[in-house]
Amino acid sequence: MQPATGPAAPTEADRPGGHGIEEVIIPAGAFEMGDAFGEGYPADGETPVHTVRISAFALDVTAVTNRQFAAFTAATGYRTESERHASSPVFHLLARANQKDVLGTSAGAQWWLNIRGADWAHPFGPDSHWSDQPDHPVVHVSWNDAQAYCRWAGRRLPTEAEWEYAARGGLTGQRYAWGNDLTPEGEHRCNIWQGRFPDRNTAEDGHIGTAPVASFPPNGYGLSDMAGNVWEWCQDWFHPKYYRLSPDTDPQGPPFGLGRCLRGGSYLCHDSYCNRYRVAARSSAPEDTASGNCGFRTARTLT
Template identity: 60%
Template structure:
């Protein structure tokens, strides 16, 4: 793995800000709807109270990601969404509240170059060091690949182009929470200790379509995706197989926001019981990898893998799932 940052994961808002405006001056204040107990209709999976060994058991992670030391964590029981929040779920929230996502208010967001749909002048710039990420005018959750795209026919795909702030707004309305990083990893592991992936330690023999265990990048990153798994970008949330708990696509497809601030040194100081993450930071944790993960560049589609982004940032490969409060 040669990637030491988030450039194949998702760029920050500042990386793809239009040349005519700084990200900090353009950022809106998110309006969070009042809490309620919910139209959140996603099937729930019960994760029992218990203890597990959190962190990288295989030496796969990049040191800057802080996947070690392995440390024992004990969690209370919680319920977690069986799938990522879908476009249909997020549309229900927006229809009920009139909420405008940060990308809609900013007027642009980050789109992977192979997925871009729009006119040349919709591209406002590219991310420094990662030119495959375009800053695209008119990209938002309704137009995830740019203004020439829609979510028609993608009701059951994960919502993307949502920031951490947007995910928090959804949770406030639905009476839910984002999972802590520890909750997310315990759920992804499905009660099986130390595995690299939700299904085991290895990628099965690589064929096509449903023979792939998850939605990641095939081909030569970033220029050619052969789509051997059937998808250039997102897959429907109930694609592939569940883990041992019945959770769909905990790795691959889209990165998922977690509640915690990110600190690469946190694991050495993390409390044993129900850790909530550091008290402060500049980025929020993201887990699970996405359709852009590739062994040659970014192998973060693993149970232990972690990265982060600023809470106001959004891109075409980041979504979320929620847990009970």
Template identity: 65%
Template structure:
């Protein structure tokens, strides 16, 4: 791995665009009946959680490697799509944090708008633009649309927005441990969801950055931005794209020291914090600065943050409460 940008910048994750005096939060949503639609069973078992290869950033807290045991549960086979999120919005009238704020973070090569739409750039990561009018409906700015991307992952959704969708859908966000176990697809201790080598059968296995970041993407994997949710091959549990494409929110608060005190059975993360866990990496990940498409990799952001490379998938208990 070549020398990364300082990890303190956390360049894979755009910071919240909300001013310090603006507080965003979950809008009320009526809970829906439990639903397992689109979900696949994840068997009970144990796995080795964390970075066994010594490749993670120290500030991300991927160690110590530890054994975790989980009961059976359910996980969405794909990340939530634009079409699914649109159904939720139509049914509830929900307004996302980005829409309420009126601005969200867009990667500069994807931006579709005028200079007047750019509120500012992130000083330490100028490839992130705070764009007026960017949202899940207009993911690259005011000139963009999702009309031809109904089966792409919804983006520009905050942790609050993901929680609201899960509540309405009768599902929940996965714990970080559930996410990693499911993402591994039965390959305990592997570097990636498909094995230890980035390329398999001389083909790209996920949607990440090729070329020189952040100015030129050769698009060898076929994508500059997001890809449809059922692109590449599913893992051993039937989950699609648990590496690359979009970051996925987890239920847990983030703490880089948590693994040292984690419970070994069904851990759910710290009791409190300032940021929530994100997993899986995105189409912007590249080994020169991020390398977080490894299955053990962690990142985080504030619950009100949203950007053009963050989405989510849902989980569920294996049986209904009291069942």
């Protein structure tokens, strides 16, 4: 499948600290936020469905790539938390490391190997390098790392409400960013797991790990990869009961929570255990953690 391309749009590339990713203007509007199908996990707090009004803002067409993140670290000397911790979780089928560098597995998720030397520049372990896949989304970045990048680029992370509104692409009440069918007319629209998780990925969508950004058709707003590929950090704190109290205009998330919000799912999502590639799906993680399936895209407030 050929990478999708969109029309030219204003970017930050020509501004000091700009990061060179195409952006689109997401128009102001209202939408029904949350899970209208009853398919979410109760602990994730995807209900009640509620009307939210969003002001216009700008959002990157794709997640930040290895190439762009390398430019950031070269310009600033920034070291990510995975680099400072000297290890990070890598999915077991993708690991490229000597056995001595495998420090253990994650409790309750034995498919995650904690690998010494895994970080954004070595996404599968010390025997890999970002330059082998420059147009893939950067991974092994924490929420704190994403914030540092945003400060350099003069941008910000999207709020969770902005993210869902943009991911819906102008569609109303649909399950996915493109409609209600996962593979309309047999066409794969996102990079998720096929086969038997976690041991056999048939790669029917063409990818076992991450895919180059914009490998699948964009949604109605011209945004790529709003489902699958990598989880994307949002600005908000996560709390499963927030929807009960959320304001109806430009909600910014609760004042505290159980980690930071993640949206979109990843290449590891599979309906046997994690159907969070649905547009309403939510997840979270501590702001100082990272893994081989978490990345981010940036937003800009319009003035």
